Amino acid sequence: MGLLKRKNDVYSALIEGAEGVAYTSFYHDAMRRLKKDKIAMVCLFVVAALIIIAIFAPFIAPYEEDYMDVGNELARPSSEHLLGTDEFGRDILSRIIFGSRVSLMVGVVAEAIAVFIGLVVGAIAGYYGGKVDAVLSRIIEIFASFPHILFAIVVMFVLGTGIMNVFIAIGVVGWTGLARVIRSQIMQLKQKEYVEAARASGGRNMQIIFRHLIPNCLSTIIVVATMNIPSDIMYEASLSFLGLGVQPPQASWGSMISEARKFIRQYPEYSVFPGIALIVTVLAFNLLGDALRDALDPRLKNL
Amino acid sequence: MIKYTVKRLLQTLIVLFGVSLVTFVMLNIAPGDPVGVMLAKRADQETIDRVRHEMGLDKPYTEQFIEFIRGAVVGDFGDSYFQHKPVSEILAGAFRITASLGVWVMLFSIVLGLLFGISAAVLHGRIGDKIIILISTLGMVMPSFWIAIILQIVLGVKFKLLPISGLQSMSSYILPTISLGLIYAASIARLCRTNMLDALNQDYVRTARAKGVSEFKIVMQHGLKNAAIPIITYIGILIKSILGGSVLVETVFSIPGLGKTMVDAITQRDIRLIQGCTIYIAVVFVVANLTIDLLYGLLDPRIRVTQEG
Amino acid sequence: MSEKLLQVKNLSTYFYTDEGVVYALDDVSFDLEKGEALGIVGESGSGKSVTALSIIRLVQSPPGRIVSGEVLLQGEDLLKKSAREMRRIRGEKVSMIFQEPMTALNPVFTVGQQIMESILIHQHKSKKEAREQAVEMLRMVGIPAPEKRVDDYPHQMSGGMRQRVMIAIALCCNPQLLICDEPTTALDVTIQAQILELIRDIRERLGTSVILITHDLGVVAQVADRVMIMYAGKAMEYGTVREIFTDPRHPYTAALLRSIPVIENKTERLHVIRGMVPSLSKRPEGCLFHPRCDEACELCRTKRPELVTMADGRQVRCHKYTDEWEGQHNDRQ
Numbered sequence: 017m018g019l020l021k022r023k024n025d026v027y028s029a030l031i032e033g034a035e036g037v038a039y040t041s042f043y044h045d046a047m048r049r050l051k052k053d054k055i056a057m058v059c060l061f062v063v064a065a066l067i068i069i070a071i072f073a074p075f076i077a078p079y080e081e082d083y084m085d086v087g088n089e090l091a092r093p094s095s096e097h098l099l100g101t102d103e104f105g106r107d108i109l110s111r112i113i114f115g116s117r118v119s120l121m122v123g124v125v126a127e128a129i130a131v132f133i134g135l136v137v138g139a140i141a142g143y144y145g146g147k148v149d150a151v152l153s154r155i156i157e158i159f160a161s162f163p164h165i166l167f168a169i170v171v172m173f174v175l176g177t178g179i180m181n182v183f184i185a186i187g188v189v190g191w192t193g194l195a196r197v198i199r200s201q202i203m204q205l206k207q208k209e210y211v212e213a214a215r216a217s218g219g220r221n222m223q224i225i226f227r228h229l230i231p232n233c234l235s236t237i238i239v240v241a242t243m244n245i246p247s248d249i250m251y252e253a254s255l256s257f258l259g260l261g262v263q264p265p266q267a268s269w270g271s272m273i274s275e276a277r278k279f280i281r282q283y284p285e286y287s288v289f290p291g292i293a294l295i296v297t298v299l300a301f302n303l304l305g306d307a308l309r310d311a312l313d314p315r316l317k318n319l
Numbered sequence: 320m321i322k323y324t325v326k327r328l329l330q331t332l333i334v335l336f337g338v339s340l341v342t343f344v345m346l347n348i349a350p351g352d353p354v355g356v357m358l359a360k361r362a363d364q365e366t367i368d369r370v371r372h373e374m375g376l377d378k379p380y381t382e383q384f385i386e387f388i389r390g391a392v393v394g395d396f397g398d399s400y401f402q403h404k405p406v407s408e409i410l411a412g413a414f415r416i417t418a419s420l421g422v423w424v425m426l427f428s429i430v431l432g433l434l435f436g437i438s439a440a441v442l443h444g445r446i447g448d449k450i451i452i453l454i455s456t457l458g459m460v461m462p463s464f465w466i467a468i469i470l471q472i473v474l475g476v477k478f479k480l481l482p483i484s485g486l487q488s489m490s491s492y493i494l495p496t497i498s499l500g501l502i503y504a505a506s507i508a509r510l511c512r513t514n515m516l517d518a519l520n521q522d523y524v525r526t527a528r529a530k531g532v533s534e535f536k537i538v539m540q541h542g543l544k545n546a547a548i549p550i551i552t553y554i555g556i557l558i559k560s561i562l563g564g565s566v567l568v569e570t571v572f573s574i575p576g577l578g579k580t581m582v583d584a585i586t587q588r589d590i591r592l593i594q595g596c597t598i599y600i601a602v603v604f605v606v607a608n609l610t611i612d613l614l615y616g617l618l619d620p621r622i623r624v625t626q627e628g
Numbered sequence: 629m630s631e632k633l634l635q636v637k638n639l640s641t642y643f644y645t646d647e648g649v650v651y652a653l654d655d656v657s658f659d660l661e662k663g664e665a666l667g668i669v670g671e672s673g674s675g676k677s678v679t680a681l682s683i684i685r686l687v688q689s690p691p692g693r694i695v696s697g698e699v700l701l702q703g704e705d706l707l708k709k710s711a712r713e714m715r716r717i718r719g720e721k722v723s724m725i726f727q728e729p730m731t732a733l734n735p736v737f738t739v740g741q742q743i744m745e746s747i748l749i750h751q752h753k754s755k756k757e758a759r760e761q762a763v764e765m766l767r768m769v770g771i772p773a774p775e776k777r778v779d780d781y782p783h784q785m786s787g788g789m790r791q792r793v794m795i796a797i798a799l800c801c802n803p804q805l806l807i808c809d810e811p812t813t814a815l816d817v818t819i820q821a822q823i824l825e826l827i828r829d830i831r832e833r834l835g836t837s838v839i840l841i842t843h844d845l846g847v848v849a850q851v852a853d854r855v856m857i858m859y860a861g862k863a864m865e866y867g868t869v870r871e872i873f874t875d876p877r878h879p880y881t882a883a884l885l886r887s888i889p890v891i892e893n894k895t896e897r898l899h900v901i902r903g904m905v906p907s908l909s910k911r912p913e914g915c916l917f918h919p920r921c922d923e924a925c926e927l928c929r930t931k932r933p934e935l936v937t938m939a940d941g942r943q944v945r946c947h948k949y950t951d952e953w954e955g956q957h958n959d960r961q
Contacts, residue, residue: 154330158337161605162597163563166581170597173585174345250462254567257464258582277468277571284472291465298460444690522726523734528686529726530746530797531719544736 046235046311056307062300070116077110082265090283099289102275108286111267112293118179118268119297122186122252123245129187130248131194131241138198139225143206149199156199160192164247165254172260182261186251194240201233235312243305246298253294269294324613331609338601339391343384346594347376370400374591387594396595401587406595409580414599416486417569417576421561423496428503429554435504436511441538443516451508458505463564467498467571484573491572499568503557510553514546521545548615555611559604632700633804633837634660634683639697641675641682644690648909652678652692654861660805665831665838667852667869669845669884673905675861676841677727680807683839684722685714701805720750723798727810729790733782739766739793740778743800750801765796769826788819795826799834806830807839812847824850845888849873857881860906860916863935866943877944879921915947927952 050056069076078098079085085097085105093100099108141152159167171185205211206229214224255261256270264271269290276287354371371377374397375386390396396406439451474494475483482491518524519542527541566578573579577600584592641653653675660666670676681687683699685706699706701721709717718724726732733742743762747753753761759778766774769792782790791811798806808827812820828851831838840851848855848869855872857865857880865878876882883901903920906912915933918924927947936949 154333154337157330157334158341161334161338161608162601163559163566163604165563165566166578166597166600169566169581169585170342170345170593173588173593246460253462254464257462257567258570260585273462273465273468280468280472280476284476287465287468287472291462291469294462294465295457295460298462299456302460303456521734522728522731525686526726526732526742526794526797527734527745529684529718529724531715531717531749532745533715541734545734 049311050307053307053311055303056311059300059304059307062296063304066116066120066297066300069113070120073113073117077107077113079107079110081111081114081267082106083110090279090286092283093285100283100286102272102286103279108272108289111272112269112290115267115269115272115290115293116297118256118262118266119249119252119294121179122183122248123301125183126186126190126248126252127241127245129183130190130244131237132191133187134191134194135198135230135237137191138195139202139230141195142199142202143221143225143229145203152195153199156192156195159189164189165251168251168255169258169260172255177260177263179262179266182252182255185255186248189251190244190248193244194237197236197240198233201236202229205229205232239305239309239313242301242308246301246305249294249298249301327609327612331605334605335602336388338605339388339598340384342594342597342601343387346590346597347380347383374400391598396598397591399584399589399592401589402592406592409592410577410595410599413575413577413580414603416574417562417565417578420492420495420499420565420569420574420576421558423492424500424503424561424564425554425557427496427500428507428557431500431504432507433511433550435508437515437538437543439508439512440515440519440542448512451512455505455508458501459509461501462567463498463502464567464571466501467494467568470494470498471571486574491574495568495572495574498571499561499564502564503560507550507553511546511550514549515542518542518545551611551614555608558607562600562604631662632659633662633664633702634839635698635700636679636683637698637700639679639682639699640695641678641687641692642695643692645909650691650908651861651911652908653682655697656858656861656863657697658856658863658866660837660839662804663831663835663837664854665840665852667848667855668839668841668858669843669848669855670858671843671905673860673908674858675908676843676858677809678861679858680724680809680839680841683807684718684724685709686718686724716750719746719798719803720801721803722805722807723801723803724807724809725791725794725798725811727813729787729794729814732794733790735782738779738781739785739790739796743778743793743797746797747800761800762796765800766793768799769793769796770822771796786819787815788822791815791819791823792826795823795830799830799836802834803836805837805839807841809841810843811840813842813844820847821850827851845873845884857884860911861908862916862945864917864945871942877938877942877949878946879923879948880917883920883922915945923948 074080083106085091085101085107087105088097088101089103089105091097091101091105097107097109099112102108102111137152137156141149141156167189168185171188172181175181175184202225211224211228214228219227252261252268253270253273256268257274259271259274262268262271272290273287273294276283276290279286354367354374354376375383378386394407396410398404399406399409402409435451435455439448442448442451471483471494474480481494482488483494485491515538519538524537524541527537532541562577564578565576566582568574569576569579570582577596581593581596581600583589584596636659637657639653639656640651643650643652656675656679658666668676668679678687678692682694683706685694687694694707697707701717706714706717733739737745740759740762743765744755744758747758747761748755751758763774763778766778771777771789771792777785777789782793785793795811806827811827812823815823824847827838827840830836831851838851840848842848852869854866854868856863857872857878859880865872865876865881867875867877872881873885876885880901887901901920906916906919912919913932914930915921915924915928918928921928925947931947931952933945933947933950935943935945937943938949
């Protein structure tokens with residue numbers, strides 16, 4: 017925890033240097049509020065642990081991702097295999113550890129894609145308004161008028177399976193919420209004096225959007241992105257569960273649950289473990305997102 | 320109100336047209352050769368050409384699109400290549416199943432969610448409230464397909480109480496309803512709790528107390544009616560989520576609803592069926608959204624005025 | 629006229645918060661005769677609203693708690709009533725109207741429904757009769773075309789109209805006591821005058837006793853017979869309206885009076901009481917008002933003053949009127 021605390025201080029010091037006092041006190045206050053939130057700190061710790069596990073998976077996992085202990089298939093938990101083995105004799109614990117890589121990468125990469133699209137569409141719609149906004153708003157509505165998971169399934173069908181395509185599918189599906197929030201924020205911001213001033217002094221539109229407007233939406237972006245990560249992880253698990261996402265032998269919690277489904281009579285606990293990993297991860301990100309929202313941008317509460 | 324309704328209807332039509340366009344582009348143009356995708360390595364070039372012609376895929380895209388839209392308007396999505404039946408017929412059957420599952424899920428989650436949400440609001444700050452928060456927080460992050468499997472193991476395999484797959488009787492709906500409904504029940508409980516607490520902290524509740532209104536009536540009338548609007552909005556979202564969630568739960572329990580039809584169509588690469596499913600689901604969802612929007616006006620007198628104005 | 633309707637004795641209400649105990653209402657006593665109007669005056673945070681809420685036991689709890697005292701309504705202690713008995717009293721014997729007519733009415737019910745609710749709780753009437761009475765009440769509080777307005781929602785009415793509706797709700801069971809908590813603060817000046825006129829009129833016609841809570845001495849002058857000046861949860865001075873206005877005894881009362889703008893005095897700058905009401909959880913030593921008092925001396929800084937009953941019957945909480953003060957000031961000379 018001491019390490020984390022130091023990191024926060026460094027973080028706020030960096031902001032202080034770059035942005036001056038007003039900004040500092042805002043983030044400083046937010047960080048202070050966050051630090052007081054015990055649940056948030058536990059979640060932060062869990063997320064940090066997950067990241068470490070994902071990065072150092074080959075060193076932490078007792079076995080290789082695809083090592084098969086032939087003759088020892090569907091084994092119950094033992095000292096050799098703490099959580100037992102799957103139908104190919106692969107160590108379940110090791111596969112759960114390697115599976116964290118997929119889940120976390122989805123959270124980062126897919127969300128980055130979603131943030132990029134949402135930011136561009138939302139900023140342009142909000143800044144230009146009028147006809148541009150009307151058209152973009154309809155486009156947002158079209159993309160939002162579809163159950164996300166079904167949309168992702170269709171995209172996966174078009175693109176084909178594979179982890180890169182999972183990122184793209186989830187990113188392409190998940191940007192509409194952020195676009196809406198950014199749109200309305202930019203609409204409010206562009207009426208502020210300093211934006212008028214920038215425009216009056218001949219600032220180009222793109223320059224105003226990127227220099228003045230988007231930095232002011234930063235806390236919103238952080239909050240919305242963090243709050244989206246758990247559902248991204250869930251979408252990946254769902255796609256892989258349906259056999260449309262990450263393909264074997266690469267381990268994903270979703271596909272592990274799907275495989276385990278075939279053996280609920282022989283080895284029921286098999287399906288329990290990857291599910292728990294998924295729940296803990298999603299829960300940690302979920303609560304962390306809530307806490308960040310409360311600390312940084314309570315207005316988003318009705319999202 | 321009429322002006323608003325017409326405006327919303329027009330917007331809905333535009334959205335539906337957009338959905339059709341996106342679907343068409345994604346399924347017919349993006350993958351290059353849809354028949355090649357569909358038949359994969361199962362056929363030679365000659366067969367592919369024949370099928371292309373049969374399905375009218377050798378015509379120009381614009382012509383195909385117009386035909387597609389014309390079909391979609393009257394509910395004709397062509398024939399399923401693998402099931403040799405009209406897509407609309409397959410979908411109608413599947414929709415009925417998903418709809419009944421959806422109704423069960425909604426009933427289950429609304430009743431359970433309101434019950435827990437109101438209790439938590441009334442018990443605010445006490446241990447009961449905290450337990451409900453804990454349960455609902457967990458409920459919100461448990462994947463439905465996982466709950467489904469756990470329920471299958473415990474109630475189906477261990478105790479042999481309930482059927483774990485297929486649709487033989489009404490009891491076949493019980494496990495799917497619980498697996499899919501728990502998440503929504505948890506969300507409704509949290510939403511209900513927050514909004515009830517918000518409503519119960521308002522000045523008008525103090526006025527009601529000053530009138531001598533009993534606490535029960537304050538909660539059930541003054542609180543719930545004011546908290547209803549966000550909950551009803553959520554029910555709109557619920558319809559969308561159930562359509563999505565049914566994919567997973569129907570797959571686990573082998574229920575031949577819309578979701579399973581869609582997944583099967585995708586595994587079989589049955590393009591016409593995928594297209595039909597997509598449009599069908601979009602229509603169901605958009606119409607549900609529209610209905611909710613229009614219902615709002617009836618519920619919240621403040622919105623009614625803005626709509627008229 | 630000399631029958632006591634309400635006697636409040638040594639009432640204290642504290643709020644137990646994370647930052648410590650807030651002494652919102654500290655040992656306050658007063659009484660009210662039948663048909664009388666009492667003004668309770670103080671700045672925000674002086675505990676005047678808590679007084680009102682304590683009387684009808686609607687203090688938010690937790691964190692608030694009535695810790696001691698008696699509230700006798702016709703000799704019966706309201707603080708000893710059960711929750712059910714209390715509900716029968718609220719709205720029937722004691723009614724209250726609040727500061728914010730914008731938010732004090734429930735937005736999702738028509739004003740008619742909200743008046744009827746009270747009638748249906750306290751009187752044995754059918755819905756139809758209740759509705760007729762609601763229309764009558766609206767007519768009485770001066771709402772034009774009440775047959776139509778009865779089906780309006782609060783947002784369709786102006787602030788003044790809503791406050792009239794609040795008064796209609798409060799009066800529909802003909803209560804003996806009407807507590808008005810800042811009834812005009814949120815309203816325009818012209819509307820303020822109308823509402824005050826209405827309250828005065830009701831009092832005369834129905835003989836209802838009124839407790840009027842306000843920060844505005846001008847409002848008190850128009851409606852009340854007697855005044856209690858509150859500061860930081862304590863009563864500082866009692867007197868008739870005439871006494872308070874012509875001969876304020878407490879330095880705080882005097883300062884409040886000086887802060888009222890007088891039109892003839894164009895040149896003189898408006899007097900402002902320096903400083904702010906102290907935090908009620910970290911109260912100063914000695915007299916609660918001494919940090920802002922121009923006449924404060926050593927005694928005021930160290931010893932909390934008691935309520936002094938003077939020869940003419942006036943009551944003031946200030947060291948100025950005690951022997952100790954005399955002694956100290958004589959020493960200095």
